[in-house]
Amino acid sequence: MSVRVIPLRAGACLNLAAITERGAPWRVQAYPAGFTLILHPTRGPVLFDTGYGAGVVAAMRRWPGLIYGLITPVQCGPHDSAREQLRVLGFPPDEVRHVIVSHLHADHVGGLRDFPHATFHLDRRAWDPLRALRGVRAVRRAYLPELLPDDFEDRCAWLNFKPGGDALDPFAEAADVFGDGLLRAVPLPGHAPGMVGLLAQEDAGLTVLAADAAWSVRAGREARPVHPLARVAFHDPAQEAASGAALRAFLHANPGARLHVSHDHPEDWP
Numbered sequence: 001m002s003v004r005v006i007p008l009r010a011g012a013c014l015n016l017a018a019i020t021e022r023g024a025p026w027r028v029q030a031y032p033a034g035f036t037l038i039l040h041p042t043r044g045p046v047l048f049d050t051g052y053g054a055g056v057v058a059a060m061r062r063w064p065g066l067i068y069g070l071i072t073p074v075q076c077g078p079h080d081s082a083r084e085q086l087r088v089l090g091f092p093p094d095e096v097r098h099v100i101v102s103h104l105h106a107d108h109v110g111g112l113r114d115f116p117h118a119t120f121h122l123d124r125r126a127w128d129p130l131r132a133l134r135g136v137r138a139v140r141r142a143y144l145p146e147l148l149p150d151d152f153e154d155r156c157a158w159l160n161f162k163p164g165g166d167a168l169d170p171f172a173e174a175a176d177v178f179g180d181g182l183l184r185a186v187p188l189p190g191h192a193p194g195m196v197g198l199l200a201q202e203d204a205g206l207t208v209l210a211a212d213a214a215w216s217v218r219a220g221r222e223a224r225p226v227h228p229l230a231r232v233a234f235h236d237p238a239q240e241a242a243s244g245a246a247l248r249a250f251l252h253a254n255p256g257a258r259l260h261v262s263h264d265h266p267e268d269w270p
């Protein structure tokens with residue numbers, strides 16, 4: 001048994017290249033808001049994040065979402081949302097029963113409201129520090145509470161982490177999302193609290209979905225520090241550095257694996 005990973009993008013955000021990688025030019029660049037469609041043999045279409053959606057554009061027209069839009073201008077047209085793209089691919093929104101959420105930044109959860117029958121799988125450590133935040137205090141963490149469905153917490157299935165064993169080294173723990181070994185979440189905290197990546201078992205090998213543990217595939221494979229200014233946005237810079245090192249060590253130990261990060265083009269099989 002295996003899954004099929006289909007990397008997609010729902011909108012983009014504008015950012016200064018120099019902020020995302022030290023030494024890069026000071027010019028504005030569009031970064032795709034990536035999400036992933038995963039075809040699972042028994043669970044149907046599963047999403048890893050959703051990218052932006054119509055709700056994000058609306059939220060940024062109002063205070064305090066306006067601040068988010070000023071810091072990170074968003075491009076997301078009516079046909080760009082995960083919901084519309086899945087519909088075109090032949091998956092009505094009602095058929096999506098599972099969304100695995102890497103972390104709660106607006107560019108990852110902007111489409112959650114579009115999947116009314118989905119269970120949300122995430123690390124409880126991503127939710128607990130944010131759940132009470134509102135207004136400017138929430139926006140400062142790139143968290144826009146109104147993007148979450150009203151029954152969000154009731155629909156959460158907390159990832160159940162267990163010791164990972166030698167094969168997952170250096171990750172000490174993993175959560176086998178459906179208990180079949182096909183999708184295992186691993187902790188990559190630091191960029192945001194409780195962020196997780198996903199190890200997806202495909203026919204051709206392992207695809208590592210590393211969310212925002214790196215801005216680019218290159219930075220995910222080689223240590224490439226971001227600009228010191230970007231560190232201001234990290235929830236926990238020391239934890240972020242440790243997660244980046246763990247990701248690189250895992251990729252080094254698994255040379256057949258390919259890497260996807262949310263804001264870069266997907267990598268081909270090595």
Ligand SMILES: [Zn+2]
Pocket residue numbers: 103105191192212
């Ligand atoms: Zn993020």
